């Protein structure tokens with residue numbers, strides 16, 4: 001079975017690389033990212049995840065089989081019950097409650113990315129939606145694993161962004177990313193035609209560019 005994720009990544013290689021190797025990621029990896037930038041990022045990411053939870057809820061609605069519904073439900077639970085807790089835990093230390101986070105103003109880059117994904121789902125089918133979601137879920141799995149590997153346990157222990165890195169490098173998130181990849185392959189087996197591949201690669205590339213814009217926003221606002 002061909003891995004459609006690898007094909008999409010190759011088709012959008014430049015955009016993918018600009019996303020996963022962004023300066024924000026590099027600086028975070030070497031522990032040189034200013035804390036203010038990380039805090040801004042995390043607040044926007046909280047708002048981002050609320051919209052991504054909606055996108056996964058939309059994936060449930062767009063499903064025609066119970067298996068597709070259950071996979072989207074698992075992704076939704078991973079956001080609501082696991083990933084958002086990281087944001088709440090870290091923000092509480094800075095004196096921000098989850099209510100404060102929810103009240104924060106969405107930056108344009110957050111709005112642009114999340115509404116793009118929601119629109120892929122609203123105007124397209126399940127394969128469009130999961131293609132637009134893939135750079136997010138699978139990309140963070142790749143970034144987390146790479147940072148954890150390059151640092152090693154000794155450096156990670158004292159790293160200022162240890163919890164963030166461990167969250168995305170950890171087995172629970174890696175499992176979510178692997179499941180997203182398998183699901184995308186299963187959907188592609190059912191619905192992908194060669195003619196359609198170009199369109200999907202376009203959506204995938206756009207999502208990667210919006211991810212890079214999201215990092216950039218956190219460095220520059």
Ligand SMILES: Cc1ncc(CO)c(N)n1
Nearest residue numbers: 045048049136137140214
């Ligand atoms: C911007 C962004 N992309 C991907 C993820 C992974 O869920 C996240 N939390 N935030």
